[in-house]
Amino acid sequence: MAPERESRERAATGATAANRSRLRLDQPQRPRRRLLPEYDPEAFGRLSERIARFLGTGRFIVGMTVVVALWVVWNVFAPRELRFDTFPFIFLTLMLSLQASYAAPLILLAQNRQDDRDRVNLEQDRKQNERSIADTEYLTREIAALRIGLGEVATRDWIRSELEDLVKELAESHGDGRVVFPAERPGGRDVDDR
Template sequence: MTARQRFFPRLAPNPDAFGSQTEKFARFMGTPQFLVWMTMFCVMWLLWNTLAPQSWRFDSATMGFTALTLMLSLQASYAAPLLLLAQNRQDDRDRVSVTEDRSRAERNLTDTEYLTREIASLRLAMRDVATRDFVRSELRNVLEEVLEERQGVEDAKAQRRRERERERFEREKDRDEKEREERERR
């Protein structure tokens, strides 16, 4: 057995599309353009039903323009729910926006706290890092030590050179004395 087919398809309007269209209309109702068009419509209605020939009139001035009053009441009865619908949709968007703002603020706070911790750890690490003045003073001290050692080495070399010269002088002196003694013996 097959399901019964409908002659007319079932209408399933998209609620978001309907809400979007009603919002557009509600937005239009809040513009100066709408007020100008509505004022022109009412003025034309009143002029037509007061100045036109009696057979052309469709709303009686003696009855207080009942049709115009009915149309304006009908428009107001539809305008209020449309405005409320637009306001509810705006509230929903605001709620989503507030939720997103709150989560963004939480992420920003988390990022800020992380950066604060990183900066604090860098400051602590910077305490252990040698400063330029400290490095300069240490280099100066090392240079002085190297120069002192070098001077000491040069002094030691000079001392050894003097000792060698003295020894050579002494040997030459001894040799000269031996030669003189030998010459004297001969």
């Protein structure tokens, strides 16, 4: 009874030997085992920047100078059986080379991260400059349009003079010569007219 049930279930789900061996795209794959431990690149980058910043300080240089001086003084003047690195100072050279071999890549990594930040800042500055230029050009066009529009605006003095001309024409055509619109002040121009 059990083999028949399995064959019916396979037939109902459409599972065959060929289908079972294929990967299912609707299901996530099992995580692979990694030989090397995983680390957070951002945390490592921040650490390298801190180290690079420290290596570039005067405190590090003074500390390194003190360590090297103490090393040399100890290995020259200490009793022979307490010296751990005799005159050619091979071990000191090895330690300094090891420190340099780690410092150089850390400094390069910190510089690369700074270059990436600078590149992003430059791109943002470029886009901001483009927006500012576009805004400036738009405002320039608007001001030019306003100036052109203001050149066509009728002022109070111009309208008054046109109306006075029309009144004169009417008066001449009717023959009575009276002034219909007297000026508000003797100069013929109002203070607010521009």
